[in-house]
Amino acid sequence: MSETSTPPRPTLSRRPLAWLRGRLRSSEIWFIALAVVVGAAAGLLSVFQSLIAHGLQAQLFGFSIDDRLSALPKVRPIALLWLPAGGLLLGAVSWLMGNWRSRQLIDVVEANALYGGQLSFRDSLLVCVQTLISNGFGASVGLEAAYAQAGGAAASGLGQRLKLRRQDLRTLVGAGAGAAIGAAFGAPLTGAFYAFEIVIGSYAPSMIAPVAACGPLQRAGRAPDGRGAVLDPDRGAPAARRAGLLALCRPRDRLRRLRDCDHAPGGHG
DSSP: OOOOOOOOOOOTTTOHHHHHHHHHHHOHHHHHHHHHHHHHHHHHHHHHHHHHHHHHHHHHHTOOTTSOGGGOSOOOGGGGGHHHHHHHHHHHHHHHHHHHOSSOOOOHHHHHHHSTTOOOHHHHHHHHHHHHHHHHTTOSOOSHHHHHHHHHHHHHHHHHHTTOOHHHHHHHHHHHHHHHHHHHHTOHHHHHHIIIIIIIOSOOHHHHHHHHHTHHHHGGGBOTTSSSBTTOTTSOHHHHHHHTOOOOOOOOHHHHHHHHHHHSTTSOO
């Protein structure tokens, strides 16, 4: 009877992905560290998209990069033509996607609820482009969808690459989307609530640490004086300029209320 040889255990030098996958499945500390990396990437993607949208607005409507479109007392009448132009461009993009694709785009919430956190990079890119076109051409549309989609896609792509288990992938996608929202508004509590209530859809003790681990990185989206988010639309442009970031459209009322809880006396902000 011949002895069956056991396959060698993966090592960091020979099979790094398999080695890392084993660490992530056996140690919660490693999974929290992965969530921290995802949180950093999500925050940077939020900042990048904000720069694109605000820069596009400044170019089209002819105002200073330190100003905000919503704060302008008036705009040139000719510049208002960019609004229908943006609508036509968005309609053309949607029409092309409808002819090119056989299914609807999947957002981060649907991906986590129905597909175990598996999110298509192509779908995410198209959602972000649509949102940036709408916002950049002056429509009264926030960038929250693009932020959450990009953060969730970064988490999903990395998690699928590492072949995470279904529940771990759902948690990581929620942490990424929540980190993107929290970093954009400088409000970690907002990001955590968004991750649990909207993206993941449930609370569990095993989810708390990975989602909360992104909180310190969300603080990077705050102004140096610590009074609020660099991207906070209610603050002046000098603070945004000093931090190298630009203004953000107003968040939804729900997110604003949660952010206020962050900065309230005795809160986590």
